[in-house]
Amino acid sequence: MPELPEVETVRRSLEARIVGCSVTGVIVRRREVIATPSDPEGGFSRQRPAKRRRPKRVAKPDLLVGRSIESVRRRGKQLAIVTDSGHAVLIHLGMTGELMAPGPGERLRAADHCHVLWTLRAQDGQPAGRLVFRDPRRFGGIWTLPTPNALAARWDELGPDGLTVTGAELAARLGRSARSLKAGLLDQTAVAGVGNIYADESLFDARLAPANPCKRLSAQEWDSLASSIRRILSRAVSLGGSTIRDYRAPDGSTGKAAARHQVYGRAGLPCPACDQRLISTTLAQRTTVWCPGCQTANP
DNA sequence: CGTGGCCCCTGTGGGC
DNA sequence: TGCCCACAGGGGCCAC
Numbered sequence: 207m208p209e210l211p212e213v214e215t216v217r218r219s220l221e222a223r224i225v226g227c228s229v230t231g232v233i234v235r236r237r238e239v240i241a242t243p244s245d246p247e248g249g250f251s252r253q254r255p256a257k258r259r260r261p262k263r264v265a266k267p268d269l270l271v272g273r274s275i276e277s278v279r280r281r282g283k284q285l286a287i288v289t290d291s292g293h294a295v296l297i298h299l300g301m302t303g304e305l306m307a308p309g310p311g312e313r314l315r316a317a318d319h320c321h322v323l324w325t326l327r328a329q330d331g332q333p334a335g336r337l338v339f340r341d342p343r344r345f346g347g348i349w350t351l352p353t354p355n356a357l358a359a360r361w362d363e364l365g366p367d368g369l370t371v372t373g374a375e376l377a378a379r380l381g382r383s384a385r386s387l388k389a390g391l392l393d394q395t396a397v398a399g400v401g402n403i404y405a406d407e408s409l410f411d412a413r414l415a416p417a418n419p420c421k422r423l424s425a426q427e428w429d430s431l432a433s434s435i436r437r438i439l440s441r442a443v444s445l446g447g448s449t450i451r452d453y454r455a456p457d458g459s460t461g462k463a464a465a466r467h468q469v470y471g472r473a474g475l476p477c478p479a480c481d482q483r484l485i486s487t488t489l490a491q492r493t494t495v496w497c498p499g500c501q502t503a504n505p
Numbered sequence: 506c507g508t509g510g511c512c513c514c515t516g517t518g519g520g521c
Numbered sequence: 522t523g524c525c526c527a528c529a530g531g532g533g534c535c536a537c
Contacts, residue, residue, distance in 0.1 A: 283531080299530090299531090302531095344515080385507085402531085520527105
């Protein structure tokens, strides 16, 4: 579900709602959505404990109970809730993940598939509602991070954030790769935050064919592509992200950016620029929509 | 090593 | 109406 613009929208909403609150309790309904550094099998790359014949006992994860929330941060599609003690949880929403923040006494918008529920208290001691991680498909997850360094180490594995990525950075990470541009943009170690929607939208904006091999691009084309990525993502942030079907902000609102999509979800329709029919192909195992008239290849 | 293929999981919409 | 298949905003792991 969520790419950078949706996650940034979630971050801003949470920042306004939960920074300064303290965590008074947590309910974990599905332990396997959580990974801890001490998890002998999962480590930081979460495994599927359901597959184990007998679940191994792991240290109780530190889910911030008793701590005070200092900031909500984002890199690419990853979100971190950081407390004044330096303990943090990193949240990845995967395909269908959602964070809900119902106020005190407010009902949950959806009550099924709620895996982790925190209760919050404001600085004045009043109840501040809850924070709820919901994820029907469970491709998302939560990682507990005991120190600021642990968070930094995680985020060092990611490429530069899509809102600020430069052509030189893309060229340095992808310039010698034989993969398609589409596959390159989906690689979170090349640029963090671009997913299937915004990869197609950015490639259309830059008038580059998705099947182009990365290594065929010139420095000017990398600059143009980076500029398109920044523009497409920031515009989507300003519209609250794209709601195709599932995505909701923590207050339940939907994003309005889908109405601006030029190619994603529009296969068979005329290109908004040249009227040729947009075509759908599969690249990097993902549906890819593009305009054969506008988007050039470098054979 | 870089890369493509497969898998994880649930829900939904279209065709028959 | 109901069944079945294809597909969905992601990414980890494993052969080549």
